[in-house]
Amino acid sequence: MVLGIEVDGYSHEFLDIQEKDTIKEKRMNELRISVLPFSDYKVLKDTENVIRVVAFYISEYEKHTPNPSQEGN
Template sequence: MPKRKIIPYNPKLKELARQLRNNSTKAEIILWQKLKRKQMHGYDFHRQKPIDNYILDFFCHELMLGLEVDGYSHQIIEIQLKDSIKERAMFQFGITVLRFSDRQVLKDMENVLRVIEDYIHTKETQP
């Protein structure tokens, strides 16, 4: 059995992550309904997971997969720059980040799930 990769954790973000879980957006709640309790092909996802100095909306350690659901504010250039920095940091830890807009989750959940499933299939079939 391969060793589980250790990912840095910032305990100072624990309370903020809890607050974010308790104040989830509608899109996050709807996507969580599809991910929780290992419903996504048996993989265990966590909500608002602190990693290093960031918090991922959803994270699966086994897949090294982060999911981000971006609201309207993510159209602002400064937020996009922060998102880019966050993605680069996750990449350094070996984490792939898939981004979806609130609109995609709310209006096209079928394709959102298909993208996640395609990632899982690719990951499972890699040597």
């Protein structure tokens, strides 16, 4: 798994930026990159919860991913 953390600021409210983000998101999915988006405000003002969300995402991924050393058993 590759995990990207995207921090969006004010410019992401504009339609042309949102269209570029859609293209970027599609390409990231093709590359098997998962992206967790957060607003810059959330990162700056609620950092602890952002960290909790990232940690939860990783722990859920690990629960559903087989351990390579146990494959074939």
